Amino acid sequence: MLSRTAADLYWMSRYLERAENLARMLDVSYSLSLMPQDDRGNGLDELAMPLLITGTLEDYLQRHGELHAERMLHFFALDASNPASLFNCLAAARSNAHAVRGRITADMWENINATWLALLDLAEQGLSGYGISRFCEWVKERSHLFRGATYSTLMRGDVYSFILLGTFIERADNTLRLLDARYELLGADSEDPNDRSARAYYQWSALLRALSAFEAFAEIYRGSPRAGKVAELLLLRAEVPRSLRACLTELQHTLADLPGDNGRPAQRLAAELEARLRYTAIEEVLETGMHAWITEYIEQVQQLGDAIHKCYLEVA
Template structure:
């Protein structure tokens, strides 16, 4: 497969996964902002969380000057000038899909093209009239439909593998950043003995719901969510679809299945990360410091993404 084609497929799926992750992040931040806040009642600290996670706080402040709920929601949802907005992610995904129409199925193309047309209509209507929660649910639904069309219609060829690579690289990074952001926001409340406080309960529950893992948590653990339980599930459980270990296992298997010797650096790094998660316990992570461990692994996932790019996606 040509590097340019592989790159378009990879980034098409990364942008779609990113749009879904942004919608999840925005939905939970908006919901929590409506609750009474510690020290202030306007919920702006909670709504600023997506800006901090995505590193767009400075860009927002340079354009808007101060934190404002409606402007922040628009900035992340429909702002054409914000490269990190859901609107721009779906636009980029559609552009990449158009470039590889011959390598994806008609069902996949029709889904992603319809999604792009729909969001343009939503942008004309305005987020205030459409509703932020309804918008976030729509983004997640469109992403699920595309993933279903992909899984159900495309051949299990290299094209399928590069699509899946993009999905799991983006998902792993998102899980790490969301967990780190929630842990840092809770501060002393993140201690495992704080699971009885209402604020801690709603923060951890919101994170689990953002990653569609609340039901899985209730099935696996007893009692309220806390730092130890949530971190163990989202980092080390192979049977939780959005956990870090699940994503890294998929990346390892996909890279191992790609032909050729150019990908050995990426394959080796993925195997090392898979082994590290397989043989690490949550006590070791907490002893090291959860924030430090997450920061280190975010860099490792970024390193893996660079290795994938240099091995397969650079146009020679």
Template sequence: MLSRTADDLYWMSRYLERAENLARTLDVSYSLSLMPQGGLGDGLDELAMPLLISGTMNEYLKRHGQLNADRILHFFALDAENPASLYNCLSAARSSAHAVRGRITADMWENINATWLEMRSIAEQGLGHYGVSRFCEWVKERSHLFRGATVGTIMRSDAYHFIRLGTFIERADNTLRLLDARYKLLGEDSEDHDDRSARAYYQWSALLRALSSFEAFAELYRGSPRARKVAELLLLRADVPRSLSSCLEEMQKILAGMPGDNGRPAQRLVAELDARVRYTVIDEVFEHGLHDWIIESIDQMHRLGNAIHSAYLEAA
């Protein structure tokens, strides 16, 4: 496969996964912003969280000067001038899909093209007319439909592998960033039944719901969600689809099946990362410091992305 084609397939899936992840981030922040804050911040603090997680806070402040709920929502969701907006993620995904139209199935193309056309219609109406929660659910639904069309219709060739590779590396990075943002906000919350503990319950529950992991948590753990339990679930449980461990396991399988010797650095790196997570227990993570552990993992995911790019996506 030409590196240019592989690059478009890889980034098509990364941008679609990124759009879904951004919608999850926006949905949880918007929902929490509507709750009574109890003197522990305000709704604007919650709405600003997606800007901090996506690294677009400075760009927002440069253009708008101060935090404003409606402007934050538009900037993050539908702003065509914000490269990191949901609007531009879906635009980039559609452009990449168009470039590899001959390598994806008709079902995949029709799904992503219809998604982009509807996104443009939503942008014309405005988020206030459409509704924030409804919009976020729509983005997640369109991502699910594309993933279903991909798994159900495309041959298990290199094209499929690059699509899946892009999905899992983007998903792993998002899970790490979302967990880190909530942990920095709450810390290792106490078990006392006070306002902070109640706030922690809703914050951790919202994070689990944002990552479609609330039911898994309820099945595996007793009691209310707390930092250690949530971190263990989202980092170390390979049976939870959006966990770091699950994503690394899937990427290792994909890269191990890639032909040729060019990918050995990426294969070695993902195997090292998978082993680091597989043979770690949550007490070791907290002894190291959860924030530091997550930041190191984000850096390692960046290194893995660079290794994949060098091995497969650069023109020879």
């Protein structure tokens, strides 16, 4: 497969996964912003979280001057002039899919093209008439439909492998960033195993719901979510689909199955990261410090992405 084709497939799936992750992030922040706030925060602070996580807060402030709920929602979701907006993620995904239209199935192309056309209509209507939660659910639904079409109709081969690589690199990075942001927001409360405040409960519950892991938490741990248990679930539990461990396992297996010797650096790094995570206990994470541990792994996931790019996606 040509490197250009592999890159288009990889980035198509990364942008689609990113759009879904942005929708999850926006939905949870919007929901929490509507709840009664204590003296440690307000609704606008909560809505600013997606801007902080994606590194677009400064750009927003330069253009709009102050935090304003309606403008922030539009900037993050549908602003075509914001490179990190959900709108531009879906535009980039559709562009990449168009470039490899002959390598993906008709069901996959029709899904992503229909999503883009519907998004253009939504952008004209605006979020005020559609509803932000409904919009986020729509984005997640379209992503799930594309993933289902991919799984059900695409022949297993290199095309499928590069789609998986893009999906799980993006998902691993997102899980780490979301967990880190919530942990930092709760501050000292995150370290207190006896903290049973409503604020902590709703923050951790919202994070679990954002990552579709609330039911898994209830089945495995029962009781109220707390920092250590939530972190163990989202970092170390292989059976949770959006956990860091699950993502790295998929990446390691997918890279190992790709033919040729060019990918050995990426294969080695993926195997090392997966093995290290497999034998890590949550006590080690907490002893190191959650923020420090997550920051290190974010960098290592980025290094793995760089290795995949260098091994497979660079155009000679």
